[in-house]
Amino acid sequence: MKRCEWANKSELERSYHDHEWGVAIHDDRSLFEFLILEGAQAGLSWSTVLKKRDGYRKAFADFDARKISQFTPDDVSRLLANPEIIRNRLKINAAIQNAIAFLQVQEQFGSFDHYIWQFVHGIPIRNSWEKMTDIPTSTPESEAMSKDLKKRGFKFVGTTICYAFMQAVGMVNDHVVSCFRYEELKK
Numbered sequence: 001m002k003r004c005e006w007a008n009k010s011e012l013e014r015s016y017h018d019h020e021w022g023v024a025i026h027d028d029r030s031l032f033e034f035l036i037l038e039g040a041q042a043g044l045s046w047s048t049v050l051k052k053r054d055g056y057r058k059a060f061a062d063f064d065a066r067k068i069s070q071f072t073p074d075d076v077s078r079l080l081a082n083p084e085i086i087r088n089r090l091k092i093n094a095a096i097q098n099a100i101a102f103l104q105v106q107e108q109f110g111s112f113d114h115y116i117w118q119f120v121h122g123i124p125i126r127n128s129w130e131k132m133t134d135i136p137t138s139t140p141e142s143e144a145m146s147k148d149l150k151k152r153g154f155k156f157v158g159t160t161i162c163y164a165f166m167q168a169v170g171m172v173n174d175h176v177v178s179c180f181r182y183e184e185l186k187k
Helices: 010-018 029-043 046-059 075-082 089-109 112-120 140-151 159-168 182-184
Strands: none
Touching: 010 029, 029 089, 029 112, 029 159, 046 089, 075 182, 089 112, 140 159, 159 182
16 A cells, blocks of 8 residues: 555554544644644654653643633643653743633634634635645644634644645645545545
């Protein structure tokens, strides 16, 4: 079975590629999880984040934005000592700030899903890349998303992070055309 080449490095990446990457997500908790995890990836590999995903779920209250928004300096200290997550103060503080901003977006738009999917007009973008090197690291849509998220107080949401988020949550299908998932997700 032919896959996007990045997915052949480990069983964890293969499973993520085959079952999650590029699948349209409309659940607010899951969208929030990917927003936090993509921000945590900044400067690191996605495989590093995948290995720590369960640790993140435990440490960050299963990505319950309401609970995270109330984390205290003691919680930050606890997280900085937790080897199951990426122990970076800026990224931890960003997760807390993003939980606050996330709740504000939910209140204003009714759901984060309704807000975030507007950047692709509610419909996944279907690309037709021949090789991985054809795939961009940002697009006008990810630039617009980044700008608007920053305006709303979100952190670690640059245009490259936003594009990776869009790929992860199925706002864009960036499986190469020879990958078996390309056609599956196209349906």
